[in-house]
Amino acid sequence: MTTMTAQTTQLYSVFIRATPEQIWDAITKPEFTTRYFYGSELESTFEQGASYKQWAPEREKLWVEGEVLESDRPHRLTHTWRSLFDEDSANEEPSRVTWEIEPQEGGVTKLTVVHDQLESSPKTAASVAGGWSYVLSGLKTLLETGEPLESA
Amino acid sequence: MTDDDLVFRALADPTRRHLLDRLFERDGRTLTELESELEMTRFGVMKHLRLLEAAGLVVTRREGRQKLHFLNPVPIRLIHDRWIDKYTERQVSALATLKSELEETA
Numbered sequence: 001m002t003t004m005t006a007q008t009t010q011l012y013s014v015f016i017r018a019t020p021e022q023i024w025d026a027i028t029k030p031e032f033t034t035r036y037f038y039g040s041e042l043e044s045t046f047e048q049g050a051s052y053k054q055w056a057p058e059r060e061k062l063w064v065e066g067e068v069l070e071s072d073r074p075h076r077l078t079h080t081w082r083s084l085f086d087e088d089s090a091n092e093e094p095s096r097v098t099w100e101i102e103p104q105e106g107g108v109t110k111l112t113v114v115h116d117q118l119e120s121s122p123k124t125a126a127s128v129a130g131g132w133s134y135v136l137s138g139l140k141t142l143l144e145t146g147e148p149l150e151s152a
Numbered sequence: 153m154t155d156d157d158l159v160f161r162a163l164a165d166p167t168r169r170h171l172l173d174r175l176f177e178r179d180g181r182t183l184t185e186l187e188s189e190l191e192m193t194r195f196g197v198m199k200h201l202r203l204l205e206a207a208g209l210v211v212t213r214r215e216g217r218q219k220l221h222f223l224n225p226v227p228i229r230l231i232h233d234r235w236i237d238k239y240t241e242r243q244v245s246a247l248a249t250l251k252s253e254l255e256e257t258a
Contacts, residue, residue, distance in 0.1 A: 007178075007179040007180070009179065009180055009222070010179070010222075011179070011211055011213070011222040011223075011224060012224060012225070012226050013208060013211050013224045013226060014208075014226045014227075014230070015155070015208070112211070132226075133225045133226050133228075133229035134229060134233075136226050136229070137226060137229045137230050137232075137233045138233075140230065141233070149233055
């Protein structure tokens with residue numbers, strides 16, 4: 001693999017055959033996140049200023065911690081992100097994740113995840129780079145087929 | 153043309169793969185930056201970027217007066233999850249079966 005500097009703004013986009021409301025539910029409700037987000041259980045009220053927590057399966061460990069910055073159901077959700085799943089990332093500055101949900105023609109919705117403000121968090125930037133594609137692919141499969149991706 | 157067709161078509165060209173590699177190294181670039189690394193007219197680069205955008209492999213954002221190009225790896229992941237996984241899994245399980253059969257008869 002080519003050496004690369006981890007990107008300080010990362011962008012991931014996918015078209016999903018689902019309504020914006022369905023996508024909002026899938027990214028905010030733990031009964032969905034456990035099925036495509038590495039089994040993680042989400043905990044937040046998704047009100048501005050509320051905490052954002054992503055627990056490992058069985059709540060064994062807190063994987064991600066943040067704060068909800070903006071919440072506009074079912075269009076836009078922004079929260080800070082601190083990766084606690086490895087020690088190096090945990091000591092870095094919080095970064096920011098924005099979920100943009102835009103309806104398109106023909107019953108399709110575009111979901112874009114922008115993970116930015118990673119300038120002082122190179123370890124986090126590197127560790128999430130592959131993960132977001134996997135998560136969005138799994139989310140699309142779950143919403144379109146009702147089944148999670150077969151685990152590799 | 154399906155989404156997968158667009159992705160395969162976009163990837164079936166060395167210049168477009170080269171553009172993706174440039175964005176992989178450093179994301180969020182302007183057309184002018186990308187153009188400076190290719191021996192090709194601005195119009196030619198724009199044409200390739202349009203096909204990459206149509207396939208969802210490149211996404212653009214406006215930042216002030218600039219239009220920045222970002223690599224979007226999700227379509228490649230989708231092809232991986234839907235196609236490549238399916239076939240490699242069978243090969244792996246065939247090898248696993250072969251191994252257990254050989255070991256049983258040994």
